[in-house]
Amino acid sequence: MSILVFIDHNEGKVKKASLEAVVYGAAMNAGDVVGIALGEIADDALATLGAYGASKVIVDKAAHFNHFDSRAYAKAIAAAAEQTGADVVIFAHDSSGKSLAGRVSVRLKAGLVSGATQLPNTDGSFTIRKSAFSGKAFADYTINTDKKVISVNPNSFPAKEGEGSAAVEAFDSGVGADAVSITVDSVSRMTDTVPLPEAELVVSAGRGLKGPENWGMIEELAIELGATTACSRPVSDDGWRPHHEHVGQTGITVSPNLYIAIGISGAIQHLAGVSSSKVIVVINNDPEAPFFKAADYGIVGDAFQVVPKLIDAVKTFKAS
């Protein structure tokens, strides 16, 4: 069997979620793991994928792949799958994977499971577990086709670095500039924090904070911990915080190692987006707040008293 993993990169570096996808492919233990990268990137950056389990990376560096176009990319990845004889194609379940996995699945007539949280179970059938009902349940999907496409939920498979270096080979996908129809006019990225969907530590706050002017301490706590900030839906609806911080059933679903919820009541729609976090801490002045029922650690207290003390405690911890 052979496994092809789509390698997404940004500013010369392979994205963390793609490293996790390689780790997932290697952990399947089902054959060679080959990466496919598109656009300009240094061979050295791709060779490091060997340390995560790839034996080889093929790359089509044509300049028309420097910007993302799902149609052109899907054609190139499907061509790579045919050329390498891949039985399984793996993506990260991130903004590019969410645009590509479905397209490649159709091109290869391969069943797709998106947002996988576990390795496939291959005794008898090929079945993969994913989160469903916005974190309220798991669903096991059996793929009925010979070829398979999987996208892996970020933070489900830690990108542990091992030893080794992957061979990097040029690949001609046969997909020319005429296949590109999207013009990317500009990209703006916050460069100082880990993006929320990839974050391992999240500090989130809700309406209990009373107003946007009080977010200073939330940001400070996040900076001290190296965490990313998030918020509840009313907080982003009221414009206290940007839309992309809204977590929950109708916002972003996160599964960090640590989710700290401050002044958030724990409505079912909020819990849906955060319940797969590994550890949940709740800080709320109402001992009856429903969030405590879903938490591992709790502090009953006024956020305006507790958070500054918590910041000091983190500083002391870091200094020790």
Add this chain to the structure above:
Amino acid sequence: MKLLVCVCKTPDTTAKITFTDNNTTFDANGITFIMNPTDEWYALVRAIELKEQHGGSVTVINVGLNDSDQIIRKALAIGADDAVRINKAPTDAYDVAAQIAEYAKDKGFDIVFTGKETIDYNGFNVGAMLSELLDLPFVSLANKLDVNDGKATISRDIEGGIENLSVATPLVVSAQKGMAEQRIPNMRGIMAARRKPLQVVEPAAIEPLTTITNYELPPERSDIKYVDAENPAELIRLLHEEAKVI
């Protein structure tokens, strides 16, 4: 402009999820169904706004049985012009995409909208599959969209930022927060919706590529440990030594 919006029903956001038949079937007993939020709040409303701005028509399409008619009528009440229901309980995302592609392929739609994901199966799949079946450009996770002279200008979410792009129509777009504001249907809309056409189409023969064989509820969290509000240092100690997350 000819616009198509894919809408589906999902359990109400407060629904408690349970399963029957030995955990192989979602238990719809006592569940209220709503229109999938991103389909309703963003995809549908933005399509209606574009029609109001440029003229044309908004068609909503659903793959489902007649228990979808309620959300289809709601979409018409919000302002869609007509509706198509492909008469089949869908088997997987590919089935949905293939049924819609079969209907849409020769109708000349300028933009096909989907929501970014359904809040029940959380696939993010239908839009991407549909665009490949129709061989059209696909922009996922769009939070802004304008169209002028056959050119769409779109902003989409990427990890930790935003990508601004342009692309000629026709195309497929998946919509999310930011693209529009929710509209509540008014009495006139609700009355008008009763007279708007809802065409029921028989499905094409499509083999699903995947099957759900089992559901499971997540394990309950073990008991919560409380830390004194005066002593957050203890919390940090626990997170480091016991939970090992910092």
